[in-house]
Amino acid sequence: MKPIVTDHRRLLIPTDGTALGRKVKGDSMSIMVRPRPGGRERAYRRAKLRNPSHRNDWRLALLLIAPAVVGFAVFAVYPTVRGVYLSFTDFQVLSPPKWTGLDNIRTLLDDDMFWHSLRVTLYFVVLSVVFGLLISLITAVVLHRLTKSTVVRGLVILPFLISGVVAALVWQWMLDPQLGIVNVLIESVTGKPIKFLGSQEWAIPSIALISVWKSMGYSTILIVAGLQTIPGEVYEAGRLDGASEFQMFRRLTVPLLRPIMAMVVVLTVISSFQVFDIVQVTTKGGPADASNVLQMYIYDKAFNQFDFGYAATMSLSLFVMLIVITFIQLRLLRANESDTN
Amino acid sequence: MTTTAMIASEGRAATHAAAPPGGGRRLSIGRAVAWVYIAGFLLVTIFPFYWIVRTALSNNFALSTDPASMLPVGFSLGAFERVFGLTSQAEALAQGGSGASLDIPLFVRNSVIYSGLLTFLVVTCSTFAAYAFARLQWPGRNLVFSILLAGLMVPGILMLLPNFVLINDLGLVNTFTGLMLPGALFSAFNIFFLRQFMLGLSREVEEAALIDGAGPLKLMFRITLPMMSGPLTTLSVLTFIGTWNDYFWPLLVANDPQVRPLTLALGVFQQASPQTQPDFAGLMAATLVAAVPMLLLFVIFGKRIVNSIGFSGIK
Numbered sequence: 001m002k003p004i005v006t007d008h009r010r011l012l013i014p015t016d017g018t019a020l021g022r023k024v025k026g027d028s029m030s031i032m033v034r035p036r037p038g039g040r041e042r043a044y045r046r047a048k049l050r051n052p053s054h055r056n057d058w059r060l061a062l063l064l065i066a067p068a069v070v071g072f073a074v075f076a077v078y079p080t081v082r083g084v085y086l087s088f089t090d091f092q093v094l095s096p097p098k099w100t101g102l103d104n105i106r107t108l109l110d111d112d113m114f115w116h117s118l119r120v121t122l123y124f125v126v127l128s129v130v131f132g133l134l135i136s137l138i139t140a141v142v143l144h145r146l147t148k149s150t151v152v153r154g155l156v157i158l159p160f161l162i163s164g165v166v167a168a169l170v171w172q173w174m175l176d177p178q179l180g181i182v183n184v185l186i187e188s189v190t191g192k193p194i195k196f197l198g199s200q201e202w203a204i205p206s207i208a209l210i211s212v213w214k215s216m217g218y219s220t221i222l223i224v225a226g227l228q229t230i231p232g233e234v235y236e237a238g239r240l241d242g243a244s245e246f247q248m249f250r251r252l253t254v255p256l257l258r259p260i261m262a263m264v265v266v267l268t269v270i271s272s273f274q275v276f277d278i279v280q281v282t283t284k285g286g287p288a289d290a291s292n293v294l295q296m297y298i299y300d301k302a303f304n305q306f307d308f309g310y311a312a313t314m315s316l317s318l319f320v321m322l323i324v325i326t327f328i329q330l331r332l333l334r335a336n337e338s339d340t341n
Numbered sequence: 342m343t344t345t346a347m348i349a350s351e352g353r354a355a356t357h358a359a360a361p362p363g364g365g366r367r368l369s370i371g372r373a374v375a376w377v378y379i380a381g382f383l384l385v386t387i388f389p390f391y392w393i394v395r396t397a398l399s400n401n402f403a404l405s406t407d408p409a410s411m412l413p414v415g416f417s418l419g420a421f422e423r424v425f426g427l428t429s430q431a432e433a434l435a436q437g438g439s440g441a442s443l444d445i446p447l448f449v450r451n452s453v454i455y456s457g458l459l460t461f462l463v464v465t466c467s468t469f470a471a472y473a474f475a476r477l478q479w480p481g482r483n484l485v486f487s488i489l490l491a492g493l494m495v496p497g498i499l500m501l502l503p504n505f506v507l508i509n510d511l512g513l514v515n516t517f518t519g520l521m522l523p524g525a526l527f528s529a530f531n532i533f534f535l536r537q538f539m540l541g542l543s544r545e546v547e548e549a550a551l552i553d554g555a556g557p558l559k560l561m562f563r564i565t566l567p568m569m570s571g572p573l574t575t576l577s578v579l580t581f582i583g584t585w586n587d588y589f590w591p592l593l594v595a596n597d598p599q600v601r602p603l604t605l606a607l608g609v610f611q612q613a614s615p616q617t618q619p620d621f622a623g624l625m626a627a628t629l630v631a632a633v634p635m636l637l638l639f640v641i642f643g644k645r646i647v648n649s650i651g652f653s654g655i656k
Contacts, residue, residue, distance in 0.1 A: 058477075058479035058480065061482070064473040065474075067470070069489075071525065075500070075526070076495065083499045086503065093506065093509070139379070143379060146379060154643035161635050163607075163632075166607070169625075180408075181392060181408065181409065213386075217386060222650060276588070277589065312502055319495070
């Protein structure tokens with residue numbers, strides 16, 4: 001895929017990369033369950049390696065992986081390396097980059113707007129992750145226990161399938177201070193409207209609202225998928241032991257759900273840090289830079305001020321922050337283990 | 342073998358059916374509250390879509406007279422006519438429009454070319470690679486696979502600017518090639534997704550064909566890929582939707598309306614709308630037009646998409 005906005009697809013990846021030996025409901029009924037690779041399987045593979053019919057596989061394999069490997073090298077590895085290099089240069093696109101060592105980093109440390117952007121971004125990340133996850137978790141638990149209806153689940157993920165631009169536009173209209181339906185309702189209760197996207201204090205919460213609305217259904221379905229892996233016997237046992245509903249949620253559901261929750265948290269954080277289209281469509285970073293998130297600032301530096309070198313430095317710093325945060329989260333959440341194993 | 346697998350899977354389905362704890366009838370009040378909650382959640386989810394339709398069918402001037410009306414105010418198709426450019430500039434302004442229109446056929450064409458071709462290319466390349474990783478034996482296979490998977494770790498932002506510079510250097514800005522190239526060949530997610538499915542396929546049919554003397558290439562096209570039609574469809578739909586909705590990359594490389602995809606065009610159309618008295622009816626009509634293709638895909642493939650999330654989200 002292209003280098004951007006792949007977050008939602010990244011969300012689909014199992015946390016630990018184990019083979020998924022399960023049959024998928026509704027998807028190609030002919031697929032059968034393959035046993036986990038055990039000793040016999042391995043022996044079979046070894047035998048296969050010696051099998052003369054596989055001796056020339058490598059030629060075909062080379063041919064088959066060539067396009068992907070070329071794409072990976074040219075449009076993923078090369079730009080990453082080049083991005084790191086450009087971070088240490090003065091580069092205005094039209095003339096070749098000039099090596100300036102740590103100058104950009106010094107600029108960054110003294111750049112008030114960068115730190116302001118970072119604060120704004122963090123505020124947005126905290127709001128969308130906390131509210132997004134809270135709503136998704138509650139909805140998933142309720143949905144899982146109430147119904148298996150695919151129609152309901154389909155409706156739940158509907159906002160995930162439309163573009164951020166469409167979501168931003170409809171919410172901008174609904175939040176309009178004069179005619180927006182949300183403000184009409186608020187005005188009828190409190191007497192005065194809220195300038196959601198037009199005020200400094202509400203800009204980021206409003207953008208977070210749009211972002212949560214767009215992604216909450218998807219996280220919900222992911223968590224429901226996680227809940228389905230918890231065997232019913234666990235709850236039977238809990239009930240026999242006289243556990244209350246809340247106790248079972250607290251002591252059984254939450255710990256058993258940890259791996260999938262860890263994944264949802266990590267990926268929500270990563271995608272929230274890179275919020276752009278909603279901001280670009282609704283506030284363009286305003287009013288008075290109140291919603292000037294990091295990606296917006298980077299875009300502005302690169303494409304309005306043509307300071308590509310410095311924009312690359314900020315991208316690199318965002319990248320480093322994301323790696324550190326992800327690493328810490330995975331450690332804290334012990335993502336690869338649920339409490340049963 | 343087939344029977345065993347089916348029984349095994351049905352056995353699992355049975356455990357699942359028992360999974361929701363706390364029998365239904367016992368907690369009927371709790372269940373009622375829960376249903377109310379879900380209904381509220383669905384209302385919040387779906388209401389904006391209804392509001393798009395309601396506003397698009399309204400008269401822009403009439404909107405201010407009754408902003409809370411649940412039905413279109415001063416029912417009119419004028420907004421759609423403005424968006425499609427069917428009204429003259431003067432008429433559009435008289436209706437409260439900006440005079441700007443969206444060349445819908447052009448932008449839909451652009452989006453179809455961009456998303457369709459990119460999806461076809463990247464799914465094809467990923468299928469080939471996945472086959473090599475799942476079914477062929479060659480030295481260094483696992484190492485190369487791990488390296489490619491690392492592509493998932495790098496967030497887009499770091500590669501965006503250099504990729505733009507590269508496309509710019511190649512003189513491909515404002516071309517479909519430039520739009521598609523960075524994403525057309527390689528997708529770590531797609532390769533991973535397809536490889537996992539291929540590993541789950543039964544090898545027996547392939548072995549039978551092998552014994553019958555089929556070469557590896559014939560095996561792939563005649564035996565393996567037909568069995569993969571389900572996952573391939575799901576993945577194509579997901580890729581298509583993702584590309585169609587993409588905003589940032591087209592924003593960088595598609596300034597020319599001749600290659601501009603619909604999602605970006607919608608953003609540009611909004612900028613043209615007057616800020617003091619926006620043409621909300623027109624904006625919502627444009628929004629609806631831009632969202633309809635995804636809504637159609639949703640109606641056709643929604644179930645498949647939901648199931649694929651269930652499949653690939655869990656370990």
